[in-house]
Amino acid sequence: MLQRNINLNWLRSFESAARHLSFTAAAHELSLTQTAISQHIKALEQKLGQQLFIRRAKSLRLTDVGEAYLPSVRDGLNTIGLSTRGLFGPDLANHVIIRASMACNVWLSSQLATLCQQHPQIGVQFVTSIWPEATKQKAADLDIILAPQKHAGAHLEKLSDESIVPVCGSQTASSIKSLQDLEQLDRIHILGFDDHWARYLAAFDIQQSAGTTRHVVDTSVAAGEMVQAGMGGAMLIERFATQAIQTGRDISIVGASVPLGQSHYIARNDATQAQRPEVEAVIAWLKQCFTPRDEIS
Numbered sequence: 030m031l032q033r034n035i036n037l038n039w040l041r042s043f044e045s046a047a048r049h050l051s052f053t054a055a056a057h058e059l060s061l062t063q064t065a066i067s068q069h070i071k072a073l074e075q076k077l078g079q080q081l082f083i084r085r086a087k088s089l090r091l092t093d094v095g096e097a098y099l100p101s102v103r104d105g106l107n108t109i110g111l112s113t114r115g116l117f118g119p120d121l122a123n124h125v126i127i128r129a130s131m132a133c134n135v136w137l138s139s140q141l142a143t144l145c146q147q148h149p150q151i152g153v154q155f156v157t158s159i160w161p162e163a164t165k166q167k168a169a170d171l172d173i174i175l176a177p178q179k180h181a182g183a184h185l186e187k188l189s190d191e192s193i194v195p196v197c198g199s200q201t202a203s204s205i206k207s208l209q210d211l212e213q214l215d216r217i218h219i220l221g222f223d224d225h226w227a228r229y230l231a232a233f234d235i236q237q238s239a240g241t242t243r244h245v246v247d248t249s250v251a252a253g254e255m256v257q258a259g260m261g262g263a264m265l266i267e268r269f270a271t272q273a274i275q276t277g278r279d280i281s282i283v284g285a286s287v288p289l290g291q292s293h294y295i296a297r298n299d300a301t302q303a304q305r306p307e308v309e310a311v312i313a314w315l316k317q318c319f320t321p322r323d324e325i326s
Contacts, residue, residue, distance in 0.1 A: 035076060040102050042069035043081060047099050050089050125311045128156040129173035132249035132269045133293070137318060139272060144314040151307045170308050172296040173315070175266075185294035186312075189268075189319040192286040193225055196253070196270050197262040202281035205262075208233055211284060215243040215261030217252045225264035225289075232287040256280050293319060 045055035046066060056063045074081050081095035091099065129137070134155040141153060156169055176185065195211055205211055212235070216226055230236070244260060246252050252263040253270075257279050265273075267286045274280060295312060 039069045039073040124152040126154045126169040128158045128169040188293040191289045192267045194282045195284040198259040199279045205283040217244045217263040220247045
């Protein structure tokens with residue numbers, strides 16, 4: 030009975046050498062020296078107490094024990110590889126982590142095909158950040174944040190100015206013919222965007238009345254689901270509301286858009302990221318996504 034686990038590098042060397050029937054080819058494949066491969070195989074054989082290869086001057090072949098052992102080793106290494114790719118993606122080195130709100134990630138996901146066509150070697154991992162403090166919890170290559178235009182720092186790169194629109198379920202939309210009708214809706218508030226209703230109504234010189242908020246959620250996506258279910262109205266960023274409608278959500282925009290006074294920005298979390306070409310490619314794609322189509326030449 031083995032007292033310790035077998036070194037994984039020995040198994041990789043064995044599998045590669047067995048597949049190629051060559052220590053030289055295995056060394057080239059694994060970026061090791063031929064001596065290192067030979068030492069790995071020798072250590073594995075000593076650990077198992079069995080000879081795995083028959084070595085000759087100009088040839089190499091498996092023993093019967095080696096032939097029997099190879100399928101299990103290969104299956105084990107394949108399982109590890111599949112699990113790693115499934116959890117972390119096929120090419121970790123070319124992955125770019127983007128952290129943004131849930132609504133922004135949903136909106137960007139629908140446009141990811143463009144990036145894949147332009148840069149098939151680049152993978153993207155979307156991470157959801159609901160609160161600003163979450164940006165300190167996990168490293169990301171890029172943060173997309175919504176910030177007041179007058180408070181934006183020099184470290185932020187603007188993507189777009191934003192507007193808000195009122196939305197309600199399509200079954201209710203026909204009854205909204207004026208701002209007064211809009212005020213009668215049960216209001217769904219989104220935490221972190223508590224002033225959106227007041228900001229929208231103030232644009233039309235209407236003071237927000239008290240006591241009309243019935244539901245509070247922490248994401249625009251959840252607000253959209255409640256609106257679709259006929260539970261009231263919500264103020265959404267116009268680009269997110271438009272996408273929801275285009276993708277089949279049963280909601281309607283029931284008022285003119287109003288400038289939010291806030292913009293989406295890119296924040297690079299590490300100055301060294303500028304040296305990674307895949308990060309620069311993703312930034313270029315993000316700018317393309319946020320640029321209005323009538324401004325794209």
